[in-house]
Amino acid sequence: MSETVVTLKTAAKAPARRGRPPKAAAAERPAETSELILDAAEDLFSKHGFYGVTIREVAREAGVDTALLHYYFGTKRGLFDAVFLRRAEVMNGDRMRAMNAYAAAAVAAGEPLTPEGVIEAFVKPVFELSAKGGPGWKHYCALVSQTNANPLWGGEAMTRYFDPVVYRLIELVRQALPEAEPADLFWAYHNLSGALTLSMGETGRLDRLSGGLCRSGDLDSVLSYMVRFAGAGFRAVCAKP
Amino acid sequence: MSETVVTLKTAAKAPARRGRPPKAAAAERPAETSELILDAAEDLFSKHGFYGVTIREVAREAGVDTALLHYYFGTKRGLFDAVFLRRAEVMNGDRMRAMNAYAAAAVAAGEPLTPEGVIEAFVKPVFELSAKGGPGWKHYCALVSQTNANPLWGGEAMTRYFDPVVYRLIELVRQALPEAEPADLFWAYHNLSGALTLSMGETGRLDRLSGGLCRSGDLDSVLSYMVRFAGAGFRAVCAKP
DNA sequence: GTCTATAGCTTGATAGAC
DNA sequence: GTCTATCAAGCTATAGAC
The missing domain is CATH 1.10.10.60 (Homeodomain-like)
Incomplete structure (x- = not known):
């Protein structure tokens, strides 16, 4: 392969959108x-x-x-990077805020954090954007899903934009499960991560496999099952023997 | 896109390997x-x-x-299909035998099946081939990982060759957890499937994320954590309220 | 900012000698 | 079975008119 690994350091060498007239400030954008x-x-x-x-x-x-x-x-690669970049900060900002809000609410109520609560805050904004953010967000989720599975492209791109939310997740789960070892938390996250990215792809495989009993586009169910499944998984893996 | 979905019905239009002299019957094959x-x-x-x-x-x-x-x-596509086909039956044969052996041993010992035991039999042969089958098996695992994440290619190819082992897994877990609803089992499998296919890719992301604390190539750990994580996940999701 | 035109190269696939 | 030679098509990227 003559192509090198994605860096995402600069979106492109393009002139960007500096001197653009702010026609429709933030409401009905007329599709630039x-x-x-x-x-x-x-x-x-x-x-x-x-x-x-x-x-x-x-x-x-x-x-x-x-x-x-x-x-x-500029280049085809610059276009790809720009696509990946565009929504990364929005998505992960939502997730960071959701986790912080959950933690703050629990503290304010004097209740302990739970793995299930943290996981839900970590995951829910993703499915919310996918379900209600329009078709672009659905495509973007599928793109992240595939990029994460790619041994060459997944590395740098995912690390750069997704690590902060992961570290916040692990930090909060450790507060919920104080006896957890760091390695246990990372391994547990690894299992959650696979389930999440596969779900983001909405490949329809589960639909076929289950004979229509489950729909991979039914994101409420995806979320509900993922929270319970991963919550129990974190608990089991992090429990002291 | 002008390309259609993978069918895998015929490996290729090639003349195959009929009239081939069986030089080295099955031992030291001289690399055809x-x-x-x-x-x-x-x-x-x-x-x-x-x-x-x-x-x-x-x-x-x-x-x-x-x-x-x-x-x-014949064609580039025929080559891809042949690659995918070559090891699919071997891998899934191993998995089917491992699950049947586990179930038979439990019955013989008069012990009940456990989700953890079934999951280990389902997953372990994959990592065993990846770890000890040579570099070809490692590449194949990464290929399956990516194919599963692909919305277009993943569908047909995975369904055709991987569904039987999945159905066997679900059947045995239902014996271990008799109160489980079918939909619960499929959703739980969905979570396990994501973790498994991500692990098969060995993208190295976990290594970087954990600062070297966990290695995605450490398949013994991958297996151990996955069995515990998913075992607890199946139990939690399938438990009657 | 948007278009036409095209350079320069690579692609998948095939025909036919040996 | 293996190779040389080659085709027609498609590709990314750029130059330059408007």
Whole structure:
């Protein structure tokens, strides 16, 4: 392979969106060209991966010329990085706030933290964005799911943007389970992480496997089962013998 | 995308290996050409995915001419399917036998089945092949990990070859937890499946996240934690309220 | 900012000699 | 079975008019 590992240090060499007239400040955004491109790329990358998508296909789906992709994002790789970057901070900001709010509420109420409560705060914002954030968020979740499973791309990209929320999760679970060893907590997280990223892909495999009994798009159920399953898992793994 | 979903119905339109002289019957196989090609393809596909690998790269790594890949496997897709097929039956045969052996031993000993025992039989053969089966098995595990996360390719391929072992797992866990509802079992399996496939990728993410405290290649630990985590998860999710 | 046109290269696949 | 030679198509990226 001639391609190197994703760095995400700079989104692109593109001129970015500095001198842009703030037409619709924050409400009814009239779909800027660069956002249209990102949306199309997000959709296609999430389904076919980086190499499975061509610049031409993205341009066609976005309804713009291929040259514009290079104008905005420099290279195909710059486009991918920009797609990954766009929603990472929003998603993880939501998760960080949800965990902090849960911890603060528990302290205020004088109640101890529970693994289930921490896990729910860690996971719920993801499914909420996926379910109610629009199709773009659904595509983005699938993209994260695949990127996490990739041995080359998953490393740097995930580390950079997702580690802080993971450390916060582990910190709070340790408060809930004070006897837990650090290694136990990391291994338990590893199990939770696999379940979460697989769920974010919504591959439909569970639907087929269960003969329609379970739907991988039923995110309320996904959340409920994940909280109970992982909560018990953390407890079992972190319990002192 | 012009590519359709993987079917795996026929490995390729290739002439297969009918009239092949059985030089080294089953012992010291002298590395047949088609096996060399499969090994190289397995390695590269597992790292870069289907679209991230070219026929020429596979040929170069295998040390053969590109035309030979077409001779043996017809198309690039035929090559991918052949790679996926080659080890699927071996792996899942091992898992099926391990689960049956566990169940038989428990019955013979007059002991009840446990979720932990069933899960260990379900998972252990995978890590055993990955750890001791040679580099090809490691690559194959990574390939399965990525294929499972792919919304388009994961569906058909996984269903066809991996469903039988999953159904056997669920059947045995239901014997261990008789009060379990079918939907509960499928949802619990979903959580286990995510952890298992993420582990099969050995992406090294846990190593970095934990600062070296945990190693994703330490398959004994992976197995031990997964059995305890998922065992408790199944129990929690399947318990009657 | 957006377009046309195109350079320069790589791709999957095949035909045919040996 | 294996190789050489090659095709038609598709690719990323850029230059430059408007």
